Amino acid sequence: MLNVVPFSYIARNLWVRRVTTLLTAAGMALVVYTFATVLMMSEGIRATLVATGQPDNLLVLRKGAGAEINSGVDRVQASILESLPGIATGRSGERLVSRETVVLNSLPKLGTGKPSNVTMRGMGAAGPTLRPQVKLAEGRWFRQGTAEIVVGHAVTAGFEGCRLGDTLRFGGRDWTIVGTFDAAKTAFDSEIWGDADLMMQSYRRSLYSTVVLHLADGARRQRTLDAIAADPRLQVDAKPEIQFYEEQSEGLAKFIRILGTVLSAIFSIGAIVGAMITMFATVAQRTGEIGTLRALGFRRSAVLLAFLCESLLLSVVGGILGLTGASLMQAVDISTTNFQTFAELAFRFKLTPGIAAHTLLFALLMGLIGGFVPAWRAARLKIVDCLREA
Numbered sequence: 001m002l003n004v005v006p007f008s009y010i011a012r013n014l015w016v017r018r019v020t021t022l023l024t025a026a027g028m029a030l031v032v033y034t035f036a037t038v039l040m041m042s043e044g045i046r047a048t049l050v051a052t053g054q055p056d057n058l059l060v061l062r063k064g065a066g067a068e069i070n071s072g073v074d075r076v077q078a079s080i081l082e083s084l085p086g087i088a089t090g091r092s093g094e095r096l097v098s099r100e101t102v103v104l105n106s107l108p109k110l111g112t113g114k115p116s117n118v119t120m121r122g123m124g125a126a127g128p129t130l131r132p133q134v135k136l137a138e139g140r141w142f143r144q145g146t147a148e149i150v151v152g153h154a155v156t157a158g159f160e161g162c163r164l165g166d167t168l169r170f171g172g173r174d175w176t177i178v179g180t181f182d183a184a185k186t187a188f189d190s191e192i193w194g195d196a197d198l199m200m201q202s203y204r205r206s207l208y209s210t211v212v213l214h215l216a217d218g219a220r221r222q223r224t225l226d227a228i229a230a231d232p233r234l235q236v237d238a239k240p241e242i243q244f245y246e247e248q249s250e251g252l253a254k255f256i257r258i259l260g261t262v263l264s265a266i267f268s269i270g271a272i273v274g275a276m277i278t279m280f281a282t283v284a285q286r287t288g289e290i291g292t293l294r295a296l297g298f299r300r301s302a303v304l305l306a307f308l309c310e311s312l313l314l315s316v317v318g319g320i321l322g323l324t325g326a327s328l329m330q331a332v333d334i335s336t337t338n339f340q341t342f343a344e345l346a347f348r349f350k351l352t353p354g355i356a357a358h359t360l361l362f363a364l365l366m367g368l369i370g371g372f373v374p375a376w377r378a379a380r381l382k383i384v385d386c387l388r389e390a
Contacts, residue, residue: 014313017282024278025318028366031264031271032322036359037329038260040349042253045336048347049249052186053242056088057130058213058224060238067248068102072207077234081211086224088216090129096214098127101196103203104343105170107159118155119191119343120170122199130214134188138164139179142194149194150179154346158335168192171202187245190335190346212241252338268366271318275370279311283378294383304379311371312364319363326359327351 014021053059060081065071073081078099088096101122106115121127125144128134142148149168156162168175175194183189196208215221221240228238293303329349338345 013282013286013310014317020278020281021314021317024274025314025321027274028271028315028318028363029321029325031267031366032319032359032363033325034267035260035264035362036323036326036351036355037349038256038264039355039358040326040329040351041260041347042257043352043355044347044350045256045345046246046249046253047350048185048345049187049245050242051133051184052188053240053245054130054132054214055240055242056215056221057241058215058221058238059241059244060211060213060228060236061209061244063235063237065237068100068209069104071102071209073099073209073211073236074207077236078208078211080231080233081213081228081236084213084224084227086215086217086220088214090126094126096126096130098124098130098212099196099208100124100127100210100212101199101203101205102209103171103199103205105168105192107155107162107168110158110160113160116159117343118159120199121191121193122196123193124196126214127193127196127212130212131183131188133184133186135182135184137180137182139177142178144195145198146195147173147175147198148178149175149192150181151177151192152189153180153182154189154333154335154344155192156180157333158344158346162192171199173198173202185348187338187345190344248338252336264362268362272366272370275311275314275367276374278314279307279371279374280377282310283307283374283381287381291381291383294381300379304375307375307378308368308371311375312367314371315363315367316360318366319360322363323356323359 060073061068061071062073082095082097090096103120103122104117105120107118108114109116128141136150137153139150142150151162161168162177164177164180166177168177181188181193183191200206200208213224215224225238228234228236293306294300326349330351333346333348335344335346
């Protein structure tokens with residue numbers, strides 16, 4: 001008795017029914033495309049936020065604050081933090097510390113005019129130095145103590161009146177855009193930067209949102225963290241900047257991933273039913289062939305495996321088509337609202353080998369579920385009945 005039907009026979013059957021094969025694979029491809037783009041969106045948000053932080057920067061917030069916009073660090077605490085040992089110094093001997101104020105301002109979207117929140121970050125003189133991934137694209141950096149601002153690439157591309165030389169009015173003051181910057185696809189691309197103290201004055205705030213410290217030696221980070229925790233005057237939380245932004249990404253990325261997976265599971269029911277109908281039709285059309293295979297000595301398990309492989313091969317075609325379509329989304333820049341800050345966040349879809357593997361496994365699972373029952377039905381057919389119907 002023979003155990004395996006040649007693979008060439010399985011592939012040839014799909015080619016003979018290429019129109020039906022393509023239509024069924026297209027249905028699977030749409031589901032796979034949805035599944036892959038959701039995972040790519042989640043990974044894109046996570047990668048954008050994680051890349052925003054620097055491993056040698058410490059971000060200090062009010063104890064218990066989950067985001068910069070609801071944090072508060074007073075001037076006394078900021079001075080104590082600046083005096084801590086282990087902080088790096090610049091070329092002129094100044095300590096690389098940035099007292100920062102983070103507020104939200106509503107600006108009209110380009111093209112639609114609909115308002116959307118943009119993060120406004122006031123920072124100290126060392127602020128741009130602490131973000132080496134941010135490069136000036138046009139103009140110059142803002143001057144301390146003046147109503148000058150610089151805007152990120154995503155803000156310039158997505159909002160009205162945010163180009164070099166334009167003037168924005170917020171906090172009861174006119175602010176002149178003197179430069180634009182490229183933040184290498186990080187969250188800073190969706191921000192506007194200016195002087196911290198002037199921004200605090202404009203928004204009538206007495207507390208900084210955060211204090212960012214650049215450590216001279218990353219290996220001594222724990223000593224600095226212990227010193228902050230041991231000082232009773234500092235009721236603050238300090239963490240590596242890269243850890244902070246990774247935590248910021250978790251909520252939004254997880255929500256998108258769960259929602260997208262649920263939707264993909266619902267859509268996959270239709271694709272599975274379509275594959276099942278296609279395979280049942282195939283079994284009905286090839287009853288004579290099944291009888292011939294059994295008469296030639298192929299076992300029931302060989303017939304079962306042959307039809308199951310046919311369904312899996314069909315799902316692979318759909319998976320590759322869907323994944324190819326999803327990969328094109330990497331060229332698209334989109335934005336969404338960050339649930340942690342309620343501000344606009346620009347990001348790009350990101351396809352990773354892990355996402356590609358999960359997507360193809362998802363396609364194979366649809367093929368396995370959709371093809372098993374028809375394959376089992378084909379394997380249970382009796383030789384006499386098959387040859388009689390033929």
